[in-house]
Amino acid sequence: MKTPGYYEYCNRVKVISGHQVLESIPQFLQGLKAKNPLIITDKGVSGVGLVDIVLKAMGGVNLPVFDNVPPDSDLNTVREIAENYRANHCDAIIAIGGGSVIDTAKGVNILVSLGGDNLMQFAGSGKVKSRLKPLLVIPTTSGTGSEVTLVAVIADHERSVKLGFVSYNLLPDIAILDPRMTQTLPPHLAALTAMDALSHACEAYTCLSKNPLSDGDALLAIRLISNNILKSIANPNDLDARLALAHGSTLAGAAFSNSMVGMVHSLGHATGGVCHVPHGTCMSIFLPYGLEYNLKKVEPLIAELLFPLAGETVFASTPKEQRAHKAVQHIRDLNQQLYDATNGRHARNLGEIMDRDGNRQVPKEKLPEIAKTATGDGAQFYNPEDLDYNDFLMVLEHAWEGKLLGG
Numbered sequence: 203m204k205t206p207g208y209y210e211y212c213n214r215v216k217v218i219s220g221h222q223v224l225e226s227i228p229q230f231l232q233g234l235k236a237k238n239p240l241i242i243t244d245k246g247v248s249g250v251g252l253v254d255i256v257l258k259a260m261g262g263v264n265l266p267v268f269d270n271v272p273p274d275s276d277l278n279t280v281r282e283i284a285e286n287y288r289a290n291h292c293d294a295i296i297a298i299g300g301g302s303v304i305d306t307a308k309g310v311n312i313l314v315s316l317g318g319d320n321l322m323q324f325a326g327s328g329k330v331k332s333r334l335k336p337l338l339v340i341p342t343t344s345g346t347g348s349e350v351t352l353v354a355v356i357a358d359h360e361r362s363v364k365l366g367f368v369s370y371n372l373l374p375d376i377a378i379l380d381p382r383m384t385q386t387l388p389p390h391l392a393a394l395t396a397m398d399a400l401s402h403a404c405e406a407y408t409c410l411s412k413n414p415l416s417d418g419d420a421l422l423a424i425r426l427i428s429n430n431i432l433k434s435i436a437n438p439n440d441l442d443a444r445l446a447l448a449h450g451s452t453l454a455g456a457a458f459s460n461s462m463v464g465m466v467h468s469l470g471h472a473t474g475g476v477c478h479v480p481h482g483t484c485m486s487i488f489l490p491y492g493l494e495y496n497l498k499k500v501e502p503l504i505a506e507l508l509f510p511l512a513g514e515t516v517f518a519s520t521p522k523e524q525r526a527h528k529a530v531q532h533i534r535d536l537n538q539q540l541y542d543a544t545n546g547r548h549a550r551n552l553g554e555i556m557d558r559d560g561n562r563q564v565p566k567e568k569l570p571e572i573a574k575t576a577t578g579d580g581a582q583f584y585n586p587e588d589l590d591y592n593d594f595l596m597v598l599e600h601a602w603e604g605k606l607l608g609g
């Protein structure tokens with residue numbers, strides 16, 4: 203029975219962090235009794251030499267590599283990689299990449315551990331009921347937090363939806379944080395992935411399943427991300443800032459893995475599903491809107507965010523009744539600073555996102571479909587303020603033009 207104050211908190215991922223930690227991977231694989239791991243990654247990661255860095259750090263080993271995970275990976279990709287794993291007689295997985303790669307690796311791990319090729323049967327909460335094969339994750343972005351979460355989000359392109367998989371058995375065994383792995387990330391990707399991490403922490407702290415332990419993770423994550431996001435974009439060789447940002451992202455992942463997220467992610471999943479907008483771009487745009495929409499219900503909590511976002515001096519000099527609004531404005535200002543720091547490649551509103559052909563990626567007439575899709579997303583149930591179709595559409599219309607909800 204769930205008594206008042208009841209919550210669950212679980213983070214059993216071993217995190218190995220430091221400036222030269224890739225070199226310890228063989229020793230940890232040995233501990234997991236894994237001899238032939240499949241490396242799962244994407245062309246971007248392998249193309250800039252990050253897989254080579256890992257293999258060299260592991261003593262120049264020769265391992266099977268699948269490097270064809272697409273940016274918006276789906277059920278078919280998962281099936282293809284599972285076949286590859288079986289054909290190579292692998293006994294573990296090393297995921298090297300961002301959210302799409304890590305979540306794909308989690309999906310592959312379900313199939314190769316539990317058998318078959320029908321991932322759909324495991325969608326939802328608690329459907330993965332037994333321990334999976336050893337999974338070691340090396341993030342190459344500081345954003346998703348997926349290296350410490352019990353969640354995987356995988357697209358079903360045939361139905362234009364994103365499927366969520368939630369189970370403690372999806373927690374990786376080991377996460378490796380080495381700043382060499384994020385050093386080559388282009389500034390605009392560093393910006394939007396860090397904003398994803400910031401949205402994890404802000405939603406974890408303000409949504410309904412918050413608890414004292416996830417709060418601690420979330421507040422420290424916000425401080426680390428705020429203090430290091432612009433610094434690490436301005437100077438990619440600042441490895442201390444890169445590592446601090448990685449710590450922020452991992453802490454934010456631990457926070458939301460234990461408290462879930464809210465409407466910012468519902469809108470993001472829906473916009474990603476309908477218009478294939480990268481998740482981090484959606485998070486950058488929707489985060490200030492989600493906080494503004496929830497002001498009436500959780501203003502004191504949003505006011506507390508100003509301290510880790512803007513620092514002690516700004517917090518202390520801002521009258522109490524203005525702190526929540528200032529926290530929301532701080533995030534809007536941060537988006538503008540990221541826009542400037544990336545030569546306009548960081549989107550601030552839905553209407554200015556362009557696809558590769560120079561067309562609007564989110565045509566205004568798609569907003570009703572996005573709003574309808576968002577009403578079916580589970581994250582909204584953890585949002586402090588209720589939302590229906592009209593509420594989602596109203597927020598989307600404001601976010602399309604970049605207008606404040608408050609006028």
Ligand SMILES: [Fe+2]
Nearest residue numbers: 398402481485
């Ligand atoms: Fe996210």
